[in-house]
Every structure is written in C-alpha cells, then in structure tokens.
Amino acid sequence: MDEVTMIGLDLAKNIFQVHGVDAAGQVVLRRKLRRDNVEDFFRRLPPLTIGMEACGGAHYWGRLLEALGHRVRLMPPAYVKPYVKRGKTDAADAEAICEAMTRPTMRFVPTKTAGQQAAAAELKVRQLLVAQRTRTINALRGHMAEFGIVTAKGTWRISDLTAVVQDVDDTRLPDVARAALLMLTEQIKNLDDQIERLETAMVRRSRVDETARRLASIPGIGAITATALQALVPDPCGFKSGRHFAAWLGLTPRSHSSGGKERLGRISRAGNSTLRSFLVLGATARLRYARQKPEAADWVTRLLARRPFKVAAVALANKMARIAWALLTKGGTYKVPTAA
Numbered sequence: 001m002d003e004v005t006m007i008g009l010d011l012a013k014n015i016f017q018v019h020g021v022d023a024a025g026q027v028v029l030r031r032k033l034r035r036d037n038v039e040d041f042f043r044r045l046p047p048l049t050i051g052m053e054a055c056g057g058a059h060y061w062g063r064l065l066e067a068l069g070h071r072v073r074l075m076p077p078a079y080v081k082p083y084v085k086r087g088k089t090d091a092a093d094a095e096a097i098c099e100a101m102t103r104p105t106m107r108f109v110p111t112k113t114a115g116q117q118a119a120a121a122e123l124k125v126r127q128l129l130v131a132q133r134t135r136t137i138n139a140l141r142g143h144m145a146e147f148g149i150v151t152a153k154g155t156w157r158i159s160d161l162t163a164v165v166q167d168v169d170d171t172r173l174p175d176v177a178r179a180a181l182l183m184l185t186e187q188i189k190n191l192d193d194q195i196e197r198l199e200t201a202m203v204r205r206s207r208v209d210e211t212a213r214r215l216a217s218i219p220g221i222g223a224i225t226a227t228a229l230q231a232l233v234p235d236p237c238g239f240k241s242g243r244h245f246a247a248w249l250g251l252t253p254r255s256h257s258s259g260g261k262e263r264l265g266r267i268s269r270a271g272n273s274t275l276r277s278f279l280v281l282g283a284t285a286r287l288r289y290a291r292q293k294p295e296a297a298d299w300v301t302r303l304l305a306r307r308p309f310k311v312a313a314v315a316l317a318n319k320m321a322r323i324a325w326a327l328l329t330k331g332g333t334y335k336v337p338t339a340a
Helices: 035-043 056-066 079-084 090-103 114-145 153-164 175-208 210-216 221-233 242-247 273-292 297-308 311-332
Strands: 008-009 015-021 027-034 050-055 070-076 254-255 264-267
Touching: 008 090, 008 221, 015 035, 027 090, 035 056, 050 056, 050 090, 050 311, 056 070, 070 079, 070 090, 079 090, 079 273, 090 242, 114 153, 114 175, 114 221, 114 273, 114 297, 153 175, 175 210, 210 221, 210 311, 221 273, 273 311, 297 311
Parallel strands: 008 050, 050 070
Antiparallel strands: 008 015, 015 027, 254 264
16 A cells, blocks of 8 residues: 555545556556545545546545545546546546546646535525526416416516416406416515525625625626636636636637638637626626717727627627636736726
8 A cells, every 4th residue: 555656536426436556657556435434545545646537526525635635636527538448437437537647738626615615506506596487487478478468578577477467356367377377476486585695695795705896896797706706716826827717718719720720610618607607698788888888888889890799798708707817816906998
C-alpha cells in the first residue's frame, strides 16, 4: 500500500471501485469498497492524489477526502470516457479515471463547498417549481379552451381563467370540470407562493453579500443571476479570460473547421444551461429597454440596427458574461463606459 501514489475512484451508490498505481504507472491496487468502508480505507493511506468524475456526490467525497489530507482531482465524465478501453465495467472506469488524471492537458473541476452546493440546490428547486407551474398553467389553458374559454398569453393573465373556474354562476363550465380544474388553480397558487418565498430569500441574501452586490451592478444581472453566478462558478480564476468563461457557458459559436477552412455555426450551448438562460433573459430585458429608449444605450442600439433581436440578445449575454468574469476575478463594480 505504501507504493500507491495515485488512485482512480469510480463512485457509485453502494459499491465503489479503486484503481491504484505507483510512481512508475504500474498497477498495484484493484479493490472494491462498500460505501461504509470508503472513509476508513482512505484514512489509513498516506496523502496521495485521488481522481474522480464530477458526478453526483463527487463534491461531497472530494471535501471528505481533502479533509483526510489527500489531493482530489475532479474531471468531467465526458473527458474521462475516451480512456475507457473496452466494455463498461466499474474496474474499467476506475482505470480510465486514473489514466485521464495523468494527462497534462486534462481540465479539472474545482471542488464545491457545502454553501455553494446549497445555493445551487436552491436554484434547481426554483427551476423545478417554475417548470411545474408552467406545465400546470398550460394544462389549465388547454382544458379551458375545450369549453371555448381562452385568455391572452402571459402568466399574469391566468387570473382571468382562475376567476371563471371559481365563479359557480358561470354556466360555460360544467360542475364536474370545475371541481377538477379548481385543483389546478390551487396548485398554481401554491407554486406561486413557494417560488415567491425562494426568490425573497435569495434577494435578501444577495443584498448583504458583497460579491452579489457587485455582480448586480451589471445592467441585466439581478439578484437571482448574481446568486447563480456565485453558486455555479466555484472558481472563476480557473478561466484564462472572459472569452474562455463565455465559451464555457456555451455563448460562443460552435467551431467545425477542417482543411484550413474555418466554419463557425450557432452557439455551442455547452456548460450550465440555467446560468446561460439567466444571462440571455437579462440581455433580452436590456434590448427591450433599448428599443423603448434608444438614446439610453448606444452600443446596444447600434447592435440592434445591424443584427436580429435574438442574435443581439446572445451577443449581449456574451458581453455580460465577460464583464461578470472580470468582476469576479479582479474585483470592483461595473462602471458605465463614457463616450470618447
């Protein structure tokens, strides 16, 4: 066991696979561990490097193993997959993790703190509740349309349909359908209350957090987006520049070049979809404001004059991501550029 210098650990629900090599790269350890024995096993080992895929539970185990004195390297699963030789087994996955970890060009994922994971969980719960509310609203709209009752688009217009469902004197809706649709209106109200409680808590924390306040100074970035940037970007200094950060978010064109010919397509949509959607929504709000008051936004107004609205929204989201990276890495607040 003293010869082991590097271990690839394949995570699972109950059975973990360990693959260890020495300083020369020779295999000296292959072993299965039950979940209850993982901590005791690594506690007995001297400090070494442990590689894992950045999957469910990886950050928890990363924090635990780092507390035991080991060095943890997390890698995206897509980067580990090419090193799996043949077949799909836990032993082959652990070996691939160990081999991928030795590559000089491998990109690693920083281990998240418990606070960052808690903030990310809050964002994901909010996203789930919003999706459930959207599905419930669409169901209510569809059922009401069957009886010839329709309303304009927008979440704020659902109150018109709710009023019809709750009005027992409205004969357009049969009693059986009204009893069923009342359940949907109650569910929509409950989801609204839950989403409001989550957003209120997020806004309150962002007001007392210094980094969140600095990020919120960027036009188009509010309290929720600032909280998402803090929770979903654990180490902004890991990116070489703002362009690398925007590319990580999937806001740069997908490259498909060959034979010396450069071909750029649509945006790659890589990275975290939640954070990317927040930035695009913020950029969309800025563009709508620029349409109403073109004199208030010089650069955005010129961009809208030569590009379609959605293309301009993605370009502005790219710019917002670069500004956010600069504030996260260099400090300071956003300052409106002045004309030369």
